[in-house]
Structures are given as C-alpha cells and as structure tokens.
Amino acid sequence: MTGRVLHAHLHLLDRQVVRADGRLLCKVDDLEIETGEVPYVTAILAGPLALGPRVGGVIGRLMTGTTRLFRPEEGPAPPRVPMSLVAEIGGAVTVGGDVPEASLERWVRDHLVDPLPGSGGGQAGAGAPRPVRRSEVPVRDRLSSLVGRRVVDRDGGPVGQVADVQLTQDGPLLGETTQALRLSGLVVAPRHTGQLFGYERGPGGNSPALVRVVIRRLHQGSRFVAWEQIGDAGDPIRLTEPRAALLPLEELFTRGDASASA
Template sequence: MTGRVLHAHLHLLDRQVVRADGRLLCKVDDLEIEWGEVPYVTAILAGPLALGPRVGGVIGRLMTGVTRLFRPEEDPAPPRVPMSLVGEIGSAVTVGGDVPEASLERWVREHLVDPLPGSGGRDPGLRGPRPVRRSEVPARDRLSSLVGRRVVDRDGADVGQVADVRLTQDGPLLGETTQALRLSGLVVVPRHTGQLFGYERGPGGNSPALVRAVIRRLHRGSRFVGWEQIGDPGDPIRLIEPRAALLPLHELFTRDDASASA
C-alpha cells in the first residue's frame, strides 16, 4: 500500500508545531534529512538558526548572527523535534512526548499570554529548552538545501530548479509504528516561474479554477523527477534520463487525484 504523500513546502514548512493539548511549541522552519539508499526526514528544525539559512541573504545572516550572539552556549544548534514524536500532520503538526517549547514561543506565553485573566497562568508541565551545541546533534543536511538547486538531465541540458520536495510516508520505521517521510521526488520548474504555492494542482486542487488555469499555463514546463531518476543529488542535481522522459507536473497531480478517488 502506498504511503501518504506530502510536499515539504506546501504541507510542512512554516506550519505550527503543537502538543497534543494544543500548546504551541514552535514552527517548522526546516527539516533534517538522513541520506543513504533511502533518504528520509529525521527531525523538524525550529527557530532562527533553522530559518536564517533557509531565508538566506543579508536577512538570513542577520537572523543567525543575532541569535548566536544572545544564545548562552558556544556554537548553538537549532531546537530539534524528532519525527518519531510526530503524531499528526494537518493544519498544524501535532507531537507527543516531552518536547520543550522553543525560546520565542516560551517568551510570548510567559510575557503576553500567561498574565491575561483566565489564561491559567504558568503550566508547570512546560519547561524551557536545554541549550544545545551543534556538536551534540547529528551532522545531517537540511531539506531546504535542495530547494532552488539546479537540475540537469543525463546529457547536461538544463531542466530547471527545485521548487519543492515530494515526501512519501513509506520510509524506515521511526520508533515502533511510525514510518518516516521518504524523499520520493522533486518538483522542478523553469527558472523564471518562481514558486508554485499549490495552485498548479490538478482538478482536486482547492484554488479558484481561473487562477489554477493561469498558473498551470505558466508552469507548463514544470516536471516531476522521481528519486529513482536521480543519478547524483549534488549541485547541480544530475539525472540519469533525458528531459523528455520526465513526467509533466500536471500529469502527476491528475494521477494523484485519480488514485485518491479510486
């Protein structure tokens, strides 16, 4: 049976992460990935040290620089939520277990929410995050490092750039019952068309029909690259097939819609 299919930018990045009781923990600012024969997502990364490199440029460097300046530990790492604790992915990402709040969310709750009448005040069950150094966490890549990367086919011809990463929940087991989100493919778009925002989807999409038609017209050169079609995931990403063999993006979503309704 095929596992659940998600797209990293569309369904995970920038979503709120909450505990089972509804308490806000952090946001999904990036995803940690484990390479190997089956690359998969290992953890949610949160906070400015995760978001800054993803934003890039002067603003991104400023975010990370200021955060490092005020963090108490040397060479700090972003807060990390293992994917084994994720129970549900919807409009928010719900996690279980003993996960500390990120610093910003804790400050907002303590200084803005808890003083309000009827808020219930400080929950003794919530604790602050322990300072973490980068040397204490696995040296893994981030999913955002793939986005924007150039893609070339087997002959070296330009295919476009990565706009999103397709994830399928059929990877290795995390804990006893949860399967990991495996990197199953890339959404590749021509350089000039920018990000998709989900409007390019097929008949099952939620966008207005006219908007969807215009966006799909603009993205008619977009392609889906299955992970098995990648020969070298470096920079640029090199494929083992010619561009003509790649699936047009609108056909992928049409096929997904047909499978969902079957």
C-alpha cells in the same frame, strides 16, 4: 501497500506545530534529512537558526547572526523536534511527548512577564527541563537546501529548479509504529517562478479560475523527477535520464486520479 504521499513545501514547511494539549510550539521552519541510501526526514527544525537561511539575504544573515551571538556554544543548532513524536499532519502539525519550549520564550517570561504583577505565575517554570543542545545541523542535512537547486539531465542540459520535494511515508520505522517520510521525488519548475501554491496539484476543487490559470501558466513545463532518476544529488542535481524521459507534472496528477478512482 503504498504510504501517504506529501509535498514538503505544500504540506509541511511553514505550518504551525501544536502540542497534543493544543498549546502552540513553533513553526516547521525547516526539515532535517538523513542523506543515506534511503533518504528520509528525521526531524523538524525550528527557530531563527533554521528560518534564517531560508529567508536569506541580509535579513536572514542578521537572524542567524544575532542568534549565534546569544548562544554560548560553538556552532549552535536549531531546536529539533524528532519526527517520531509527530502524531498528525494536517492544517497544523501535532506532536506528542515532552518537547522543550524555545529559549527566547523562557527568557522573556523569566525576565519580563513574570516580574509584572498579575502574570498568573510563580516559579512553576523553574523545574522544567532546559532544551537539549546539539552541534550544528549542516546545510546539506536540511531539506530547504534542495529547494531552488538547479537540475540538469543526463547530458548536462538544463531541466529547471527544484520547486518542491515529494515525500512518501514508507521509509524506515521511527519509534514503534510510524514510518519515516522518505524523499521520493522532486517537482522541478523550468524557471524561478516562486512557490507553486498548491495549484500544480491537479484539479483541486473549485479554486478561483483566474488565480489558478495565472499560477499554472507561471509553472508551465514543470516536471516530476522520481528519486531513482537522480544520479548525483550534488549541486546541480544530475539526473540519469534525458529531459524527455521525465514525467510532466500534469500527467502526474491525471495518473494519480486514475489510480485513485480505480
């Protein structure tokens, strides 16, 4: 049985994380990955320490810098939500279990909102557990570090840059029943042309033709790299095969369609 196939950028990153009771928790600001024999996603990373490096530039550094300044520990880490708590991945990511809220929310509540009359609260928050701290999540353990990385083929010829990471839900067991999202492939775009917006995903319904044509055009020549074709996942990522052996993205979805209808 093959597991569910997702794309990290398209289906997970930047989506809203919601608690089982409907309250909003955070965004999927980044994903933590386990880079072992079988690489898989271990946790959702949230907050400015996860978002900052993805925003990049001065603003991104300012985001992480300010956060570090106000955190007492050495090498503070972004809050994590373990993937074993994830119940559903849809328009939003639903998590079960008891996930602590962000510390900024707590601080603003304790120091600004609660003292105002009519905030509807007393001291209820006092007993709630404070978020558990961990030491820093290294950059190479973050999924976003793969995106944008250069890809070269067996002979060192350029293939392009990583535009998205394909995830397949057939990794090791997390908790009792859920299987982890294994990193199963890369979508490589020939140029730095921004996000794929999901329009590379094949004949996706009746999207506005003009927008689709423009975005397809920008990503012409994109290829799919299966995880097994990767020789060295450093920077740049070196493949074990020549460029010509890679599957063009267009064929990936026509093949996917054929197998779906069969």
